[in-house]
Amino acid sequence: MLALVPGCASESPRPLVVLGPWTGKEGEAFEAALQRLDDGTGRTYTYEGTRSLRETLVSQLEADTPPDVAVLNSIGELTEYARRDQLEPLTEPTRERAFSPWAPDLLVDGRSRTYWVPLKVDLKSLVWSKEGTPSDDPTWCVGLASQATSGWPGTDWIEDILLHQAGPARYTEWATSRLSWRDPDVVRAWTTWARLLDGRSDDSVERSLTTSYEGTSGPAGPRGLLDSPGFDCTHEHQSAFIRYVYAGDGIRVEPSARFLDGRAEYRDAFEVSGDMAAVFSDDPAAQELVERLSSPEGRERWRAEADPAVRPLFPDTRGLPSAEPANAVEQEIDALLNSRASALCFDASDVMPPELRDAFHRAVLEFFRDPARKHLDSLLGQLETVRVQVDEDTDDRRSFRPPQEICDRLGG
Incomplete structure (x- = not known):
């Protein structure tokens, strides 16, 4: 934990606490960007970076010691916090930067409110391979372990497949719990994933279930699945953030569409994730901090402090330019992100309510171990039960409507 002092003053207000997901070099770059946000007020900023973000935040909320600002990637979680009156609506001009699909307005008691703003985004519809490797018959690297959230690399696969097979409209219906898990489009996405990974040995399955999405660790840190011993594979389906484990290693990246048995008209629809800042404190300085972090100047500072392999990515939208x-x-x-995309759709599991998202993670792990159709039918039935129950519970609460549009249809 590092206290950062942006300026001097005769008084010493309490530090503003920022809780976020970035550790290592990413965390260091974000801390450095905070340090450079000199507003002349004498406020100090304490950054707490953790890989167990949800668990840490829930613990702090239960102890009535929330951070002033938290950075999360789950619209489902953020919606729950807003529903419980644990978030403060954003002020202008921050709200103007909260562009769809990463931070849509929520309807709260008949009023449109914005509760979070993206600080960075990552493109998920990507396939990685080593330069010179043939791509006609890929052998897939899969690592599904990730501490408390193991399974999300598998949900990314299914989401990306469904987006490219069924299109943004059906993808949105599914992500926002308006489509049954037993729908043929959903079933086809799961069975396509099983077919693409068919032929794996029992040892290979267990290795994937217990190996981190970062691959194995070497003297210099994570090696990436393409470079990890025991993974005789040629291609990896993973988000843009994974580039930090492959920096300078002759790795190429390409859109995932052609690998997923999708339709030509959805080739340039891409899945994205976002790291979004929300205000948990009524201290006006917390709102001011989020305003500066989400500004073009704040982005430039952050990028300037970061190594190329962990530089944050931003889409060129709402007049906020992306860097070279x-x-x-x-x-x-x-x-x-900025030229080819016909639509950018937010990560479906990160849109779902936490209970449904967690059940999705668990189902992916079980299906990966046993992809039999009978087993799949049982898993999808369980997920449908959770979907219906969560929807009924939501109807019992005060007037509050979560986002219904999560795809930005670029170019009209």
Whole structure:
């Protein structure tokens, strides 16, 4: 934990606490950006970075010691906190930067409110491989472990497949709990994933279930699945953030569409995730901090402090320019985000209520171990039960409507 002093004053107000997901070099770069946000008020900023973000935040809320600002990637979780009156609505001009699909307005008691703003985004519809590797018959790397949230690399697969097979409209219905888990489009996405990964040995399955999405660790840190011993594989389906484990290693990146048995008209629809800042404190300085972090100047500071492999990515939208790409991989990702995308759709599991998202994670792990159709039918039945129950529970609460549109249809 590091206290950062942006300026001097005769008084010493309490530090503003920012809780976020970034550790290691990412955390260091964000801390450095905070340090440079000199507003002349004498406020200090304490950054707490953790990989167990949800657990840490829930514990702090239960102890009535929430952070002033928290950065989360789950619209489902953020919606729950807003529903419980644990978030403060954003003020202008921050709200103007909370563009769809990453931070839609919520209807609260008949009023449209905005509760979070994206600080960075990542493109998820990507496939990674080593330069020179043939791509006609890929052998897939899969690592599904991730501490308390194991399974999300598998949900990313299913989400991306469904988006490219059924399109943004059906994807949105499913992500926002308006489509049954037994729907044929949903079933096909699961069975397509099983077919793409068919032929794995029992040892390979267990290795994937227990290996981190970062791959194995070496003297210099994570090695990435493409470079990990025991993974005889040629291609990896993973988000743009994974570039930090492959920096300078002759790795190429390309859109995932052609690998997923999708339809041509959905080729340039991409799945994205976002790290979004929300205010948990009634201290006006917390609102001011989020305003500065989400500004073009705040983005420039952050990028300037970060190594190329962990530089935050931003789409060129609402007049907020993206910076010059640092290398060929980032250049390709930047082009997909800002030039080629016909639609950008938020990560479906991160839109779902936490109970449904967690059940989705568990179901993916079980299905990966046993992809038999009978087992799949049982798992989807369980997920449908959770969906219906969560929807009924939501209807019992005060007037509050979560987002219904999570895809930004670019170019009209």
